[in-house]
Amino acid sequence: MRLDLPADFALRDQIMKCLAQLADQSGGIVTREQLTDLEVGGGRRRIVDRNAGIWNPKDLNATLSIMSSPTGPYRDGQVEGGFFKYDYRAGSVDGSNKKLRRAVELGLPLILLFKLKANIFVPVFPVFAVAFDDQARQFLLALDESLRFVEDPGTMSEPLKRYAEQTTRRRLHQPLFRASVIRAYQTQCTVCRLKHGELLDAAHIRPDSDEEGLPVVSNGLSLCKIHHAAYDQNLLGIRPDWVVQINQGLLTETDGPMLKYGLQEMHGTTITLPRRKAEHPSLQALEWRYEQFKAAS
Template identity: 35%
Template sequence: MVTLGLAHDLAFRELAFAWLAGKTAHGSRSLTRQEIEEFQGHSPEAPHRLLNQEGIWKPAALMATLSVTSGVATSRHNPYVDRVTKSGLVEYAFTDAPKKQHQNDGLRRAHVQGLPIIYFRAVRKSVYDAYFPVHVVGISEDRRVAFLDLTDTLGAHGRSDIGSVPPMGEIEVEYRGQVVRRRLHQRDFRSNVMFAYTSRCSVCSLGQTQLLDAAHILADSRGGLPEISNGLALCKIHHAAYDANIMGVDGDHRIHIREDILQEVGGPVLEHGFQRRHREMLRVVPENHRFSPNREHLAARFEEFQSAG
């Protein structure tokens, strides 16, 4: 197969990024492998699939690697489980398979030529968060790893347009590493909470993914862990109300609305969004009881609501 020139190669990557942006609702939802495979052939300009199996994927016609795919973090003996460095770069291991050394060469060329790639990070089996555009900013031949910079992809919706990262001092680099690790964990948390709550608000059942958040019951500062049982799927208005102690949820999953809001006179959003929700039970909770909101966490958080009222 004839290798495409640089202009055609970049045009294909831009097509892939634009398709992923729409498919993921700009990073607000994860994708199954089956959904990702819908890319190939959706238009005449999309002759290549976006990922192979776990590992490095370079279509023969492209100049460099198109994507890398991680394994699930809990998998044992998986060479493609990522590691985040102190400075916030993802270390991605080369393949050791003798017949796939051209895939390692593809990562080297992406580094030399500055070609952006896609990083599919597994959050569950065959379910991925897509990070793009990602740049290969370094190669360690001794350790046989590539260093991926996700900084440009970690905006509010998981991605941003292609751009460069300004140089940082030593302290700033360490801070950036903390930010990257935190945001990776936040996206994992969001993906798993959305899955458990079938992408619907637990209070009003709204099912528009872009309008949903994964809310922490107990904040990090109070020892809350990024676990599904410490999360609620909430639409943005109910998330804001929960954080502002306008709305509380007790340990029995019952919704409470602050007294002054109950007495306020307003329009349909106030009435249907809040006043009629008072003392209702959560409408959506995970079917798997292991993922149900932790009653002790809810009770502790509910005390905050009562104190604020």
């Protein structure tokens, strides 16, 4: 028996809160195994289909989650203006596609599971299917609730288009970058080895405002929040030979245990690197950033 609409919205909200807590603990990623047995309200719940990319629980009025893979057979991807296109499931326009069209009609929030690698996903939510085209066999997704009511995404004003693109970067690109970097560093701070995912960030080596500041693992470092802040303020630097340097002024200060153990004692230590050499930080990027650190010191 399906829930009435208010109860449907309430259950989705509860599921998303539980999923957010789970993803935060692991640096922004979730496994297929976790998605098949999520603890929700004292019970266990599947939030992903066993074999397909669209999951339609029997007790809900429409689709709950959709899966997208950058290497899959479908044409999913960002479109101009900051929205996201999502292909119909192969076969009939009915079935799973019908339940997803129902989500458009009811305005129900969805979970987008973006595949990072086999059985590992970055959840992005809530997202909203705002339009569908049976002939083109595609849905249009708004990656933020603020974009749900744009009447025609194809004719947005330039300011609104810039806002939509910035929103998409924040809701999709940044979580993918964070999850990719933290996964590469095995969910630990490269400087102090802290292993609590909810306290870790993915720091850009070359900033994303730089044309070479690409959101790729080799331009990222997994840092706890204190070391991320110190890195961004050029109070902590990392040499191209992986050695941590602390601003000379900080080294001579006397303060509490955080300064002593969190920063001063990191001076001269070597960072922990990802297991895969291809995911090591770019030496060119580190050298460029270290010059910024020296100049600021």
